[in-house]
Amino acid sequence: MINFEEIKNQFDKDIKETKEIEKLEIKYLGRNGVINDLLKKIKEIPQEQKKSYGQKVNELKTSIKRLIEVKRKELAGKKSEVFFDKTLPGKSYPKGSLHPITYTIEEIANIFQKIGFVRVSYPEVEWEYFAFEALNMPKDHPARDDFETFFINYPKDKKYGKIVLSPHTSSGQTREMKRVKEPPIRMINIAKCYRPNWDITHVPMFFQFEGLCVDHNINITHLKGTINYFVKNFFGKDREIRLRPCHFQFTEPSFEVDVSCKVCGGKGLLNNKKCKVCKSGWLELAGTGMVHPNVLKAGGIDPNQYSGWAFGFGPERCMMMKEEMKIDDIRILYNGDIRFLEQF
Numbered sequence: 001m002i003n004f005e006e007i008k009n010q011f012d013k014d015i016k017e018t019k020e021i022e023k024l025e026i027k028y029l030g031r032n033g034v035i036n037d038l039l040k041k042i043k044e045i046p047q048e049q050k051k052s053y054g055q056k057v058n059e060l061k062t063s064i065k066r067l068i069e070v071k072r073k074e075l076a077g078k079k080s081e082v083f084f085d086k087t088l089p090g091k092s093y094p095k096g097s098l099h100p101i102t103y104t105i106e107e108i109a110n111i112f113q114k115i116g117f118v119r120v121s122y123p124e125v126e127w128e129y130f131a132f133e134a135l136n137m138p139k140d141h142p143a144r145d146d147f148e149t150f151f152i153n154y155p156k157d158k159k160y161g162k163i164v165l166s167p168h169t170s171s172g173q174t175r176e177m178k179r180v181k182e183p184p185i186r187m188i189n190i191a192k193c194y195r196p197n198w199d200i201t202h203v204p205m206f207f208q209f210e211g212l213c214v215d216h217n218i219n220i221t222h223l224k225g226t227i228n229y230f231v232k233n234f235f236g237k238d239r240e241i242r243l244r245p246c247h248f249q250f251t252e253p254s255f256e257v258d259v260s261c262k263v264c265g266g267k268g269l270l271n272n273k274k275c276k277v278c279k280s281g282w283l284e285l286a287g288t289g290m291v292h293p294n295v296l297k298a299g300g301i302d303p304n305q306y307s308g309w310a311f312g313f314g315p316e317r318c319m320m321m322k323e324e325m326k327i328d329d330i331r332i333l334y335n336g337d338i339r340f341l342e343q344f
Contacts, residue, residue, distance in 0.1 A: 002038065002053075004060055007060065011028060012067075014027070015071050021068060021071055021075060024071075025068055028064050029065065029068070038057045038060075097341075098344070099341065100333065101333060105207065108209055108313075109190060111229075112188045112230070115186075115226070117188040118186060119189070119190065120176060120187055121191060122166075122171065122176075123171075124191055126165075127164075128144075128161030128162045130175060131149075131164050133161070134298040134299070135171070135249060135298075136292050136294040143167065148195060149165075150167075150195070151164050152165065166194065168193050168210075169209065169312060172187070174295065174299045177212075177214065177296070177300060185213065185214040186212075187212040189209065189212075190207065192205055192207055193205070200329045203316075203330055203331055203333075205334070206314060206316055206330075208313065208315075210311070210312050211311045212308065212309075213308050213310075214296070214306055214307070214308030215307075216305070216306060217307065218290075220243075220253075223289075226309075227241055227257055227286075227311065231285075234318060235259060239259055239260050240260040241257060242257075242258045243258075243288070244257075244258060249292070250289075250292050251288065254289035254290075255289055257284075257286040257288055258284055259283050259321065260282060261278035261283055264278060267281050285318070285321070289311075290307065290308070317330075
């Protein structure tokens, strides 16, 4: 038979000697404590004695809880009597910080917000139609090869085709036009993208930020002015841009955007030698152009009424091209090296 008096006496002894009230509480009231053990044994008690047994367990539990609270207050009172010098400096605890890419994305978003661009978000797992066909890319376009794009093993849709991990943020252009339906449109879309590449300038998962502006009489001067505004706010007022003719399937005409090199001041020469950073005075920054009429049509916009421009930048590349960053391998941003991340 269980001796409740013996348990009570042992508790009284323990509580007098203890200075660690939490451990005592766990010993008697915890999940595997004395009280729970007593409750588990109730099934072994004869039926006619169960009521009396249960009452004794509850009385013991109530008494223990009350005495523990008294002891806790007593110990707290003793602690408060200890001298405390409030003039001493506080302890310095380690603290984390946001990832450098997060800082970059927020800086970019704030720059465009000031000129009326609305930040949106679209799927990172995308239908093939929005990733390619709506962007004027034919079935045999190289980007649609599985060496260039991650395809998902999922049943093909009759209208939208296969599912892919979004290879670029450009699919947001069509989705935004369908959502808004009636221009004007000023969109900035920053999201993760995926391509099977891995070297010092490429990683399988990376970020892009997409800009889209659609309205009446939008032209290249508006495009160049916007990019120039961004470059001077992000890189510095002394930086210049140039648009270099290129080809993208979803813009016409299309351009590569170059930014002047900070190291050599855009001259291509440093101490009468070719600049080791840019080699020519310019660094390639992004792709851009006027939105192709077929893309406007796919978004439900009449190309005879409206025109627009779009661009695609890489936040990682923009950050790396800030000369103070001194990052020469994009992979360090995502390998989780705390020694690198602690610098931000």
